[in-house]
Structures are given as C-alpha cells and as structure tokens.
Amino acid sequence: MTPQLWIAVGFTALLIVFLMITFFIKDTSSATQYKTLRFLTSFCGGVAGIFFAGEALISYSKGMADGTKLTLSGTAGFAVFFILWLTYGHRPDDNAPPNIKMSFPAGWTFEQCAKAIGKSQNSPITFSSFSQEQLDFKLPQMDINAEDINQALNQLKHYIDGTFSYTILQNDGVYTIKVIEG
Structure with missing residues (x-):
C-alpha cells in the first residue's frame, strides 16, 4: 500500500x-x-x-x-x-407541515369544522361517544391558527362555550375526538 x-x-x-x-x-x-x-x-x-x-x-x-x-x-x-x-x-x-390557518363562517357545525381541519392535513378525523346534537353544535365565525392538527382541534374548545368537553387521541395519523363524560 x-x-x-x-x-x-x-x-x-x-x-x-x-x-x-x-x-x-x-x-x-x-x-x-x-x-x-x-x-x-x-x-x-x-x-x-x-x-x-x-x-x-x-x-x-x-x-x-x-x-x-x-x-x-x-x-x-x-x-x-x-x-x-x-x-x-x-x-x-x-x-415539517405548514401551520394550519383556516377561517370558518358562522353556522358551521363542530363536526364540519373538525373534519375540515383534518382534511387540510390529509388526516382522518373520527368521533367517539358524541351525540348527534353535539356533532351538530353550531359554531360562530372563527379563525384557526395552529402549529398542528391537535392544537387546531383544541382551539375549537374556545367556541363551544363549555357545552361539552372532549379529548383528542392520535394513532397512526388518525385523530379520534372523544367526549369526556360528566
């Protein structure tokens, strides 16, 4: 060598x-x-x-x-x-995925807003233990600005006026929103 x-x-x-x-x-x-x-x-x-x-x-x-x-x-x-x-x-x-910035007009339901947030990031949203009344809860006009889907879904809590409470679980890119009983 x-x-x-x-x-x-x-x-x-x-x-x-x-x-x-x-x-x-x-x-x-x-x-x-x-x-x-x-x-x-x-x-x-x-x-x-x-x-x-x-x-x-x-x-x-x-x-x-x-x-x-x-x-x-x-x-x-x-x-x-x-x-x-x-x-x-x-x-x-x-x-990293971009920040989530969305605006929703008054009258959109909780379910519509949550599914739109998931769709914007190509992540399915499922609901657990919700009544149809809770899913159809009408929200006021709002702007969402969040770092990720979890944070965006949590921002919806500010617009439901304590009518119900929920938690968010994530498993393999699928987000499940579950009502907290009580």
Missing part, C-alpha cells in the same frame, strides 16, 4: 467515525450546526476521494424542475465533495 492510499484510508475512517458521532449526538438543531455538518461531511468525503482516485475525472449531471440541467465535472475529490453537498438530506424541521 502506498502512503497516498494510507492517507485515503485514514480520511475514510475519519469520515466514518465523524458520521457515527454526529448520528448518535444528534445536535443539529440549529440551521448553522446543520450547515457545518453538511460541509464537514462533504469535505471529508472529498479529501478521501482525492487520495483514493488522484487525478481521475468524474462528471455529474442532474435535471432541475424547471428543465435546466446542472452539470459538474472535476477530479474525483471535487466531484465527491459536490455530490455529497448536493444530495445531502434535508433537516427534519425543513419538512
């Missing part, structure tokens, strides 16, 4: 150890930390590619959504760096 190959193996081992540590620590809560992790991962991969391949040329092409084509070419280390940089996954927070 040549000294260059030993250095390449060392950088590859460093990359593996680095990724294992970052996987178990999971301290990528801020955008800056995540960008640093993305750069360091790409950099270590690129340096390992430089020492393994040396002068080998690599070309990478990717079609964009608007029809343009992105093409990169360079030495193996350069190419590995950019391939890792471009294909690195998104932070989980980047894929």
Whole structure:
C-alpha cells in the first residue's frame, strides 16, 4: 500500500467515525450546526476521494424542475465533495407541515369544522361517544391558527362555550375526538 492510499484510508475512517458521532449526538438543531455538518461531511468525503482516485475525472449531471440541467465535472475529490453537498438530506424541521390557518363562517357545525381541519392535513378525523346534537353544535365565525392538527382541534374548545368537553387521541395519523363524560 502506498502512503497516498494510507492517507485515503485514514480520511475514510475519519469520515466514518465523524458520521457515527454526529448520528448518535444528534445536535443539529440549529440551521448553522446543520450547515457545518453538511460541509464537514462533504469535505471529508472529498479529501478521501482525492487520495483514493488522484487525478481521475468524474462528471455529474442532474435535471432541475424547471428543465435546466446542472452539470459538474472535476477530479474525483471535487466531484465527491459536490455530490455529497448536493444530495445531502434535508433537516427534519425543513419538512415539517405548514401551520394550519383556516377561517370558518358562522353556522358551521363542530363536526364540519373538525373534519375540515383534518382534511387540510390529509388526516382522518373520527368521533367517539358524541351525540348527534353535539356533532351538530353550531359554531360562530372563527379563525384557526395552529402549529398542528391537535392544537387546531383544541382551539375549537374556545367556541363551544363549555357545552361539552372532549379529548383528542392520535394513532397512526388518525385523530379520534372523544367526549369526556360528566
């Protein structure tokens, strides 16, 4: 084994150890930390590619959504760096569902509002132990602004004037609203 190959193996081992540590620590809560992790991962991969391949040329092409084509070419280390940089996954927070912002006119029933909230996020809503009178309870005009479905459904409590009380259970994306007896 040549000294260059030993250095390449060392950088590859460093990359593996680095990724294992970052996987178990999971301290990528801020955008800056995540960008640093993305750069360091790409950099270590690129340096390992430089020492393994040396002068080998690599070309990478990717079609964009608007029809343009992105093409990169360079030495193996350069190419590995950019391939890792471009294909690195998104932070989980980047894929979070948007806030729920809905307006309901006066006269909508409790059942209609709850089902509309669920439908806006593609989550089924079921009802347990409700009477037809409770489901048909007419609500005043209202605006809902919530972080998630659970919070949005809980905001409906402010408009039922204590007529009945309920709890929300979630199981595999299905929300069940259950009347609290009493």
